[in-house]
Amino acid sequence: MRTRRELLTLLAGTALAGWSLPTRASSLRLLTRDPGAQEVLSAAASSSTFWEGAQVRNYKEKAYDEVRLKALDTGYLAMVTGEGQRDFKHETVVRTVFENMSRLPQVEDGAKAVVRLGSGTDSRSGLSYADSFYFLDFSFFYGTYGQRMYRLVDGDRTILFFEHLNENVAGAAWPAYQAKMEQVVASVKRRSLLNSVIPVSEIYGMFTVEPGRLHTSRVTFTTRLRFGEGSGTIARLGSEMPMVIRSGLQSGFESCVAIARQLEPA
DSSP states (O other): OBOGGGGSOOOOOSOOTTOOOOOOOTTOOOOOSSHHHHHHHHHHHHOTTTTTTOEEEEOSSSSOOEEEEEEOSSSEEEEEEEOTTSOOOHHHHHHHHHHOGGGHHHHBTTEEEEEEEEEEEOTTTOOEEEEEEEEEEOSSSEEEEEEEEEEEEETTEEEEEEEEOOHHHHGGGHHHHHHHHHHHHHHSOOSOTTSOEEEOSEEEEEEEEEEOSSSSEEEEEEEEEEOOTTSOHHHHHHTTOHHHHHHHHHHHHHHHHHHHHHHSOO
């Protein structure tokens, strides 16, 4: 189990000298209803120069081998990539992210609840989507957010990109979703009623699953999570601190590997 401090943000083998993300067609657009998320994610998915100037750290003998932080106007866009130190099938990794994040509380102590709200085909993009609600423990407070994730097959890779779930995204399903989310918040046992439950102000990102270099599959998790003004100093500053972001990325990546192991035992 991961400690809740390791989840303070959300949510292969050996470091590879000179390794860089593959170059892709620059015309790829990841359609979201959040224009800011669409611009950033589309660029990250297709531009070979997107991460130039980012902070980069490499790691050995871990499930992940690289973490990058790209400075934005406030805070960072963060990325972690790796191959899980095992030959996971491509579809196992996709199923982990798209269908099985409700298992996160089984492997991550900081995830108090992850609930599937609904699924279907998005009217704008024509892509399959999955809507979920996350209730996370950040030690000094609790954080919540809804997320819509889309599944896009792009050649030999699958991109599972997501944006903040709100009324504009959910449409007619929003009232039913709100009722489910309120039930989850009411049902989670908290350390104290004085511990605040703070909605995340901004969340978007993507998981890219593609052929690996040392193992069968490589997954790259890119995310932007931020608590904005009015969220409190601890929440706001914590979500913008590089050390905290790296810790959350690493913990989240390892938790996803743990779920993949459940789906595909050795």
